[in-house]
Amino acid sequence: MNQPIHLKSAGLKSTLPRIRVLNLFESSDEHHLSAEDVYKKLLATGDDVGLATVYRVLIQFEQAGLLVRHNFAGDKSVFELNQGKHHDHIVCLQCHRVEEFYDATIESRQNKAAAERGFTVQDHSLNIYANCIKPKCPNKPR
Amino acid sequence: MNQPIHLKSAGLKSTLPRIRVLNLFESSDEHHLSAEDVYKKLLATGDDVGLATVYRVLIQFEQAGLLVRHNFAGDKSVFELNQGKHHDHIVCLQCHRVEEFYDATIESRQNKAAAERGFTVQDHSLNIYANCIKPKCPNKPR
DNA sequence: GAATGTGATGTTAATGATAATCATTCCTAT
DNA sequence: ATAGGAATGATTATCATTAACATCACATTC
Numbered sequence: 339m340n341q342p343i344h345l346k347s348a349g350l351k352s353t354l355p356r357i358r359v360l361n362l363f364e365s366s367d368e369h370h371l372s373a374e375d376v377y378k379k380l381l382a383t384g385d386d387v388g389l390a391t392v393y394r395v396l397i398q399f400e401q402a403g404l405l406v407r408h409n410f411a412g413d414k415s416v417f418e419l420n421q422g423k424h425h426d427h428i429v430c431l432q433c434h435r436v437e438e439f440y441d442a443t444i445e446s447r448q449n450k451a452a453a454e455r456g457f458t459v460q461d462h463s464l465n466i467y468a469n470c471i472k473p474k475c476p477n478k479p480r
Numbered sequence: 481m482n483q484p485i486h487l488k489s490a491g492l493k494s495t496l497p498r499i500r501v502l503n504l505f506e507s508s509d510e511h512h513l514s515a516e517d518v519y520k521k522l523l524a525t526g527d528d529v530g531l532a533t534v535y536r537v538l539i540q541f542e543q544a545g546l547l548v549r550h551n552f553a554g555d556k557s558v559f560e561l562n563q564g565k566h567h568d569h570i571v572c573l574q575c576h577r578v579e580e581f582y583d584a585t586i587e588s589r590q591n592k593a594a595a596e597r598g599f600t601v602q603d604h605s606l607n608i609y610a611n612c613i614k615p616k617c618p619n620k621p622r
Numbered sequence: 623g624a625a626t627g628t629g630a631t632g633t634t635a636a637t638g639a640t641a642a643t644c645a646t647t648c649c650t651a652t
Numbered sequence: 653a654t655a656g657g658a659a660t661g662a663t664t665a666t667c668a669t670t671a672a673c674a675t676c677a678c679a680t681t682c
Contacts, residue, residue: 389640389662391660394659409554413639430599456616460609462609464607467601493629493679495677496677530632535670556669
């Protein structure tokens with residue numbers, strides 16, 4: 339009786355694959371995982387889940403508000419637990435490490451810019467691509 | 481003798497497909513075009529160019545600094561002429577219309593946020609996903 | 623201005639990420 | 653425990669993009 343609460347209250351039936359995926363996100367130190375990441379990590383721990391199911395569960399979790407999707411470099415999507423507080427991201431081009439930040443001024447000026455032009459903001463994404471300093475950066479494209 | 485100047489000075493051999501693609505970007509009212517968009521528009525005008533060539537030319541133009549690539553909704557990339565001045569984008573979720581904006585305060589606060597965390601900014605992208613007002617919005621996913 | 627070699631092109635096949643299909647299996651309410 | 657519908661997994665399909673490779677075009681030399 340770990341996360342079934344979440345699943346139930348999110349309107350999702352409590353199943354083994356869903357519990358496993360949710361557990362993974364809650365226990366992993368890397369908060370940003372792609373479908374492939376999830377699939378491989380579950381394989382590694384013996385908690386096998388089909389790849390198609392991983393994709394489906396991620397979509398369901400996203401729609402249920404449990405996960406948030408990000409499209410960084412363009413090709414593959416990554417997901418992170420939705421902790422309620424919106425934030426933007428800095429992605430290291432070398433090691434792919436992701437750091438989060440929040441700037442209230444940026445947020446408000448975004449909304450202002452959109453409103454001035456007659457747009458109703460639904461969502462927004464701000465990603466900074468950078469190189470992080472040596473000690474922290476293993477310089478390995480994971 | 482239209483754009484060959486650009487191509488030459490960009491270190492690119494002046495060829496028919498490249499001239500056609502460049503002309504398209506310079507004459508199109510829609511400034512943001514995907515590879516598929518370019519391919520179809522050239523087909524429509526009879527200026528046939530192979531799809532693979534379109535992809536190659538877009539990459540070359542991007543590397544040469546003639547075009548800038550954006551990854552909006554996640555799946556496909558769109559390109560626009562590089563006019564030198566960086567800007568962010570507001571994308572209408574309904575009609576896919578793209579509007580540009582620039583906010584110096586946002587820019588500086590981004591750099592500040594990255595610097596404070598020990599990152600050397602290489603690039604950044606800020607996209608606002610919104611719905612635009614009726615008169616402007618044909619509400620058609622083009 | 624024609625030959626020539628390198629680089630560009632187009633067709634087609636391959637790739638990688640993701641979505642759809644469908645038969646089988648698992649929840650949950652009865 | 654059982655029935656019924658939703659969830660799963662294996663496989664196949666799809667979509668955007670890239671790779672291969674034989675052919676062809678540009679720019680330069682003669």
